[in-house]
Amino acid sequence: MKPINSFDPTRRKVVGGLATGMAAAMATPAFAQSSSSQSAASSGAGDSSGGDGSLLNKQDPTSQYPAPPFANQPQEWPGLAGDMDPRPDHGEESYKGSGRLQGRRALITGGDSGIGRAAAIAYAREGADVAINYLEAEESDAREVIELIEAEGRTAVAIPGDIRDEAFCRELVETAVERLGGLDILVNNAARQQWKPSITDISHDDFDATMKTNLYAMYWITQAAMEHLEAGAAIINTSSVVAYDPPKILLDYAMTKSAIIAFTKALAKQVAEQGIRVNAVAPGPFWTPLQPSGGQPDEAVESFGEDTPFGRPGQPVELAGVYVLLASQESSFTTGHVYGAAGGSGQP
Numbered sequence: 001m002k003p004i005n006s007f008d009p010t011r012r013k014v015v016g017g018l019a020t021g022m023a024a025a026m027a028t029p030a031f032a033q034s035s036s037s038q039s040a041a042s043s044g045a046g047d048s049s050g051g052d053g054s055l056l057n058k059q060d061p062t063s064q065y066p067a068p069p070f071a072n073q074p075q076e077w078p079g080l081a082g083d084m085d086p087r088p089d090h091g092e093e094s095y096k097g098s099g100r101l102q103g104r105r106a107l108i109t110g111g112d113s114g115i116g117r118a119a120a121i122a123y124a125r126e127g128a129d130v131a132i133n134y135l136e137a138e139e140s141d142a143r144e145v146i147e148l149i150e151a152e153g154r155t156a157v158a159i160p161g162d163i164r165d166e167a168f169c170r171e172l173v174e175t176a177v178e179r180l181g182g183l184d185i186l187v188n189n190a191a192r193q194q195w196k197p198s199i200t201d202i203s204h205d206d207f208d209a210t211m212k213t214n215l216y217a218m219y220w221i222t223q224a225a226m227e228h229l230e231a232g233a234a235i236i237n238t239s240s241v242v243a244y245d246p247p248k249i250l251l252d253y254a255m256t257k258s259a260i261i262a263f264t265k266a267l268a269k270q271v272a273e274q275g276i277r278v279n280a281v282a283p284g285p286f287w288t289p290l291q292p293s294g295g296q297p298d299e300a301v302e303s304f305g306e307d308t309p310f311g312r313p314g315q316p317v318e319l320a321g322v323y324v325l326l327a328s329q330e331s332s333f334t335t336g337h338v339y340g341a342a343g344g345s346g347q348p
Helices: 038-043 114-125 136-151 166-180 204-228 251-274 291-295 298-302 317-327
Strands: 105-109 129-134 156-160 185-188 234-238 277-283 338-341
Touching (some): 105 166, 105 204, 114 129, 114 317, 129 166, 156 166, 166 204, 185 317, 204 251, 234 251, 234 317, 277 317, 291 298, 317 338
Parallel strands (some): 105 129, 129 156, 234 277, 277 338
16 A cells, blocks of 8 residues: 655545435434533533433524634644544534444545544444545544444444555555445545635645645546446535635635536436436535644634634534435435535535
8 A cells, every 4th residue: 555645635625515405304314412522512502402412302503513713723734633622523422323324335535534534433323334545644533433433333444545646546446345345335525725825825736736635536536436336326525615605715625626516417417327326515614624734824713614604613523414315325316416514604
């Protein structure tokens, strides 16, 4: 396996998605919020769920999770969830599965933290075996995810490596297929986001790294996966609300997130006759290591999410059910769609 350099920027992006048409389908997952969870403790918000902590009960979303101001907490790329304050809630204690993905086999890039980690935990608790890809610098976060998957009695496969390298991307798929015994779900989630004030500040190496991480890798990995995917399989790509309203400091990143939507819609048409579904998730601001590790200026991290109608960023667990839905048979007539979750702001 090709080793990676510790500086190498390959990471998952803030993602997410809930659309209006999902309300009925999302009614079935069983979630639970521990009254002693670290997220709630960090926010100072009380349990408004009626006493038993169930997320199926009515809660006030404005106070359900931590809101800014947050501590100044710059990290070196690629950043670790374990070093964030408050630590993100990926569903470690709060997601409860109900067997919706029993026997499925999933590969998730950027599965060590953020949205990828939330999807990995949820998939395992829904009965799937899971392989995750991540950078070697993220090993401490990844090891926690592997332990959580194994705690559910599911197969967990850790595949560290640099997805900017075509040979590794193809090796990644083959390793996942071999270790899992096949592949049913592919989540292209890893991404690179580094803010720059001007196009003149984006070096050739920066631009190349973003394109290869966010686009080339998705193309290489998906292409390699196609020979292993059968009817009923699902591909889920992580886009972003910046595809619709790009911030001026995220020019190269926003370019890639827009391209992911076009890729998703075109591929969905290509593979529909094979019975393979392809969808995307486009989240707004989510509390992940992507932000304090160069994804935003330090001062923006301190106020991150305050401009949403809910006044806070989303937590990764708040997207877990979306990734489960898009992977499950409940969304059997859904392909070529983009789902968003941005706390009341952004599109779609």
